[in-house]
Amino acid sequence: MCGIMGYVGEREAAAVLIDGLRALEYRGYDSVGIAVLDDAGEMAIHKRAGKLNAFAAEVAAREASGRQGIGHTRWATHGAPSDINAHPHTDCSGKVVVIHNGIVENFVELKQSLRAEGHNFQSDTDTEVIPHLIEHYLGEGASIDAAVRETITRISGAHAILAMTLAEPGVIIAARIGNAGGVVIGYGHGENYLASDLPAILPHTRRVVFLEDGEVARVARGAVTFSRDGRTVDKVPQDVPYDPVSAAKGSYKHFMQKEIAEQPEAILDTLRGRALFSESRVSLEDIGLDADQLRQIRRVLLVGMGTSLHGAMIGRYFMEQIARIPAEAENASEWRYRDSIIGPETLVVSVSQSGETVDTLAAMEEARLKGCPQVTICNVVGGQATRIADGVVYTRCGLEIGVASTKTYVAAITAVYLLACYLGQERGLIDRERMAGLLQPLAQLPFQTGEVMKRNGEYERLAQEFFRCNNFLFLGRGIQYPVAMEGALKLKEVSYIHAEGYAAGEMKHGPIALIDRDMPVIALAPRDQLRDKMLSNIQQVKAREGTVVALATAGDQEIAETADHIVWLPEATPLLNPVLTSLPLQAFAYHVAVRRGCDVDQPRNLAKTVTVE
Numbered sequence: 187m188c189g190i191m192g193y194v195g196e197r198e199a200a201a202v203l204i205d206g207l208r209a210l211e212y213r214g215y216d217s218v219g220i221a222v223l224d225d226a227g228e229m230a231i232h233k234r235a236g237k238l239n240a241f242a243a244e245v246a247a248r249e250a251s252g253r254q255g256i257g258h259t260r261w262a263t264h265g266a267p268s269d270i271n272a273h274p275h276t277d278c279s280g281k282v283v284v285i286h287n288g289i290v291e292n293f294v295e296l297k298q299s300l301r302a303e304g305h306n307f308q309s310d311t312d313t314e315v316i317p318h319l320i321e322h323y324l325g326e327g328a329s330i331d332a333a334v335r336e337t338i339t340r341i342s343g344a345h346a347i348l349a350m351t352l353a354e355p356g357v358i359i360a361a362r363i364g365n366a367g368g369v370v371i372g373y374g375h376g377e378n379y380l381a382s383d384l385p386a387i388l389p390h391t392r393r394v395v396f397l398e399d400g401e402v403a404r405v406a407r408g409a410v411t412f413s414r415d416g417r418t419v420d421k422v423p424q425d426v427p428y429d430p431v432s433a434a435k436g437s438y439k440h441f442m443q444k445e446i447a448e449q450p451e452a453i454l455d456t457l458r459g460r461a462l463f464s465e466s467r468v469s470l471e472d473i474g475l476d477a478d479q480l481r482q483i484r485r486v487l488l489v490g491m492g493t494s495l496h497g498a499m500i501g502r503y504f505m506e507q508i509a510r511i512p513a514e515a516e517n518a519s520e521w522r523y524r525d526s527i528i529g530p531e532t533l534v535v536s537v538s539q540s541g542e543t544v545d546t547l548a549a550m551e552e553a554r555l556k557g558c559p560q561v562t563i564c565n566v567v568g569g570q571a572t573r574i575a576d577g578v579v580y581t582r583c584g585l586e587i588g589v590a591s592t593k594t595y596v597a598a599i600t601a602v603y604l605l606a607c608y609l610g611q612e613r614g615l616i617d618r619e620r621m622a623g624l625l626q627p628l629a630q631l632p633f634q635t636g637e638v639m640k641r642n643g644e645y646e647r648l649a650q651e652f653f654r655c656n657n658f659l660f661l662g663r664g665i666q667y668p669v670a671m672e673g674a675l676k677l678k679e680v681s682y683i684h685a686e687g688y689a690a691g692e693m694k695h696g697p698i699a700l701i702d703r704d705m706p707v708i709a710l711a712p713r714d715q716l717r718d719k720m721l722s723n724i725q726q727v728k729a730r731e732g733t734v735v736a737l738a739t740a741g742d743q744e745i746a747e748t749a750d751h752i753v754w755l756p757e758a759t760p761l762l763n764p765v766l767t768s769l770p771l772q773a774f775a776y777h778v779a780v781r782r783g784c785d786v787d788q789p790r791n792l793a794k795t796v797t798v799e
């Protein structure tokens with residue numbers, strides 16, 4: 187899940203590459219590197235461990251010159267995040283340079299056989315076999331296109347690769363195999379761009395082509411051609427929208443802080459034109475399934491990973507309680523290997539802000555092979571998930587830069603709610619009166635989230651009280667159980683504090699042994715049918731001298747008097763309470779992380795888009 191960037195044109199490539207990598211750093215930031223080819227045919231490679239800023243200053247000082255280049259920001263899989271393991275990697279002669287996203291699963295045996303041919307390796311990476319394989323085929327007289335084509339038949343796994351060689355200046359070759367993150371090619375005037383994702387390209391051009399599995403692109407200054415297995419493929423560039431304002435941090439200290447604050451708007455934008463309040467109807471423009479297909483659905487399977495899995499788990503309640511369709515939510519990385527008994531009667535709903543998460547994509551491929559209709563909930567326009575699924579409900583959040591998902595999660599919950607309403611409507615289960623009752627609370631949601639955010643000072647004070655704790659327990663029941671898991675995940679991700687999210691009913695079966703004064707318990711107890719059970723859980727924690735922070739609906743004095751700290755929430759329909767309970771947990775995690783001096787937007791070891799297993 188590294189970021190890759192390429193440029194060939196009239197401008198200084200190094201500056202273009204560094205700007206592009208800045209937009210891709212969410213994919214990894216263990217090391218960074220560029221290779222630039224100058225007009226005299228000299229290749230300059232600069233690379234080092236660490237983040238982009240220091241690297242950029244170093245490269246600027248060296249004045250790397252040349253109008254063609256490739257660059258990489260790395261999330262380490264094989265080999266430590268060191269200078270030597272940073273990309274680009276080269277062949278023995280230094281004439282072939284490669285950057286790569288993916289894992290060469292058979293790199294050990296390839297290294298052995300290449301070593302036997304006399305190739306020497308510098309790094310511990312799996313990637314380094316790729317330039318050496320290309321060198322091998324060039325040595326047999328192949329063109330760079332043919333050498334890359336042969337190379338990708340030798341390497342196992344899923345990959346996105348960019349390669350250049352001194353033997354053919356002016357050309358960058360790109361290849362995509364499987365779902366290791368995308369390659370998108372941007373068309374400029376007398377210049378062309380390549381990147382793993384749109385944010386790196388959209389400041390320059392909106393005319394793009396996405397490389398599909400198995401395709402190879404030959405990108406020169408004035409021409410781009412495509413092939414598959416050596417045969418030409420025709421591809422037509424498409425125009426994609428871009429809002430540059432959403433990419434800027436503005437007056438906020440961190441993107442996470444900004445993105446938390448943007449949630450009322452993200453919800454509103456996700457609802458716009460879809461929740462038709464005056465007509466008591468839901469309209470989903472890109473659902474991709476006809477009336478017959480919708481009627482035949484007997485079951486819904488929601489899949490996702492991490493925060494998106496928690497959104498999927500919440501969506502399960504919507505599917506059952508709104509659309510009255512049996513539903514399950516599964517971890518995509520587990521489900522994909524289960525050979526689950528599933529077919530055309532099951533609607534698969536994948537949740538993925540990036541649309542590029544490898545396990546989610548693999549689960550979707552598995553579902554496609556089994557004939558399931560599919561809808562994806564995605565934030566990135568044109569993400570790979572949107573190309574696998576029959577239909578898409580985009581969350582309209584703009585770019586989310588912070589590695590910890592916040593606004594895209596809340597918008598995904600909103601989108602799945604809309605999808606459940608739509609399914610009920612199209613299957614004739616929800617009449618106008620019931621739909622009015624389902625939509626009305628949605629209309630209030632942006633305002634209510636705004637109200638919750640106004641209490642930011644309280645969340646900051648709680649963070650001040652608890653930021654030195656080393657363990658937290660988050661408890662929730664029913665639809666609040668996934669929120670408890672998400673609260674714990676957010677805290678772990680950005681503050682590196684150990685936190686567990688538990689179904690509160692499970693507490694007595696083990697976790698209660700952990701309760702003491704040093705482990706705060708965050709109890710999600712908004713007003714719903716399980717609120718009394720949560721009150722019991724809170725009392726049980728208090729009886730063991732635990733410290734409780736309770737999230738409760740305004741006016742619930744009994745909870746306030748039992749817990750040590752109270753976070754008030756507006757009165758809402760229980761199905762939409764997860765949006766309101768999630769916000770203080772995000773803000774709490776953010777403030778704790780800031781107090782602990784953590785890198786909030788780029789937490790250690792993480793990457794925004796996970797394109798490796």
Ligand code: AGP
Nearest residue numbers: 492493494538539540543590591
């Ligand atoms: C969220 O804070 C995490 N960064 C992570 O769990 C994320 O939700 C997960 O990797 C799934 O990503 P996706 O939504 O792009 O598929």
